[in-house]
Amino acid sequence: MAQGKLITMDEFTIMETRKFPQATGELSSLLRDIGLAGKIINKQVRKAGLVDILGKHGATNVQGEEQMKLDIYANETLINILKNSTDCAGIASEENDNHVCYEDTYSANSKYVVLFDPLDGSSNIDVNAPIGTIFAIYRRVSELGQPCTEADFLQPGNKLMAAGYIIYGSSTMMVYATKLGVNGFTLEPSIGEFCLSHPDMKCPENGKIYSLNQGNTVKYDAGMKAYLEYCMESKKDEGRPYSHRYIGSMVADMHRTLLKGGIFIYPGDKGAPKGKLRLQYECNPMAFIIEAAGGIAVSGAQDILDIEPTELHQRTPIFIGSKNMVNRAMEIMKQTEPAI
Numbered sequence: 001m002a003q004g005k006l007i008t009m010d011e012f013t014i015m016e017t018r019k020f021p022q023a024t025g026e027l028s029s030l031l032r033d034i035g036l037a038g039k040i041i042n043k044q045v046r047k048a049g050l051v052d053i054l055g056k057h058g059a060t061n062v063q064g065e066e067q068m069k070l071d072i073y074a075n076e077t078l079i080n081i082l083k084n085s086t087d088c089a090g091i092a093s094e095e096n097d098n099h100v101c102y103e104d105t106y107s108a109n110s111k112y113v114v115l116f117d118p119l120d121g122s123s124n125i126d127v128n129a130p131i132g133t134i135f136a137i138y139r140r141v142s143e144l145g146q147p148c149t150e151a152d153f154l155q156p157g158n159k160l161m162a163a164g165y166i167i168y169g170s171s172t173m174m175v176y177a178t179k180l181g182v183n184g185f186t187l188e189p190s191i192g193e194f195c196l197s198h199p200d201m202k203c204p205e206n207g208k209i210y211s212l213n214q215g216n217t218v219k220y221d222a223g224m225k226a227y228l229e230y231c232m233e234s235k236k237d238e239g240r241p242y243s244h245r246y247i248g249s250m251v252a253d254m255h256r257t258l259l260k261g262g263i264f265i266y267p268g269d270k271g272a273p274k275g276k277l278r279l280q281y282e283c284n285p286m287a288f289i290i291e292a293a294g295g296i297a298v299s300g301a302q303d304i305l306d307i308e309p310t311e312l313h314q315r316t317p318i319f320i321g322s323k324n325m326v327n328r329a330m331e332i333m334k335q336t337e338p339a340i
Contacts, residue, residue: 121249132251157284188228207261219269223333275317
């Protein structure tokens with residue numbers, strides 16, 4: 001990028017599309033639509049303390065979790081913008097029980113479906129900590145010209161065409177990955193555009209930060225406890241003990257991990273053996289991003305991207321981040337006898 005020259009996300013996606021003469025531009029258009037939704041959500045996030053949009057909505061989502069008012073706003077914004085797009089056949093949201101099919105003629109002929117977590121980390125809304133939007137884009141497997149089906153949304157992560165997140169923090173950034181790599185764009189408020197700020201992002205192979213809810217240690221199995229002891233062990237020649245950082249928003253913790261290296265863990269435990277995070281809305285898109293940046297993501301049993309989903313709101317344990325740190329975690333856990 002030339003010194004001092006701003007490249008907007010629209011310009012960047014057009015330049016990337018030109019690398020493929022057969023490209024129709026639909027995927028680029030979808031990314032721009034999601035970026036537009038992010039700008040609208042960002043506007044509400046920035047003034048949330050001044051309007052009646054903070055706090056609990058009074059309802060629960062399909063996961064049984066309390067919905068926040070801003071959750072509902074973000075969900076409706078994404079649904080409506082993608083409905084008005086001519087490039088999306090339907091959506092699935094963490095906040096909705098089932099997928100939503102757009103049945104107009106344009107949508108029926110669209111090649112893509114989108115899954116999203118409209119506002120990840122919403123428990124942080126009232127305390128002004130970073131939150132974000134996570135999205136995943138698949139090429140549909142159902143017949144074009146017909147309404148999309150659930151099968152379009154139950155594809156493994158290795159079939160993703162693109163995935164990304166928007167983080168609403170000290171600055172607002174949109175990071176997305178395709179098979180060409182990972183690029184980050186920072187919202188420039190004066191022109192209202194996402195501008196390329198982090199080209200060709202790479203996750204360091206090593207890091208010094210581990211991120212998980214250490215308050216749940218009593219629920220973890222012997223292998224997980226052994227890895228935590230390893231992280232906290234004093235070995236200066238190996239850069240340990242590692243620093244513990246946990247924000248409680250996957251977007252925020254993963255954004256740091258992508259930039260600085262480290263490992264993010266949400267394991268299964270005695271109370272939730274399948275973990276808590278959702279495969280289709282959180283783990284697959286984040287795994288796609290981190291692997292495109294040179295990191296890895298596993299469930300403990302297999303690569304996250306190879307898991308065959310069986311339901312929209314399926315959960316999975318996840319170990320994700322710097323390649324060497326994740327591999328070391330798996331080695332230690334496999335060497336430890338399981339709890340009896």
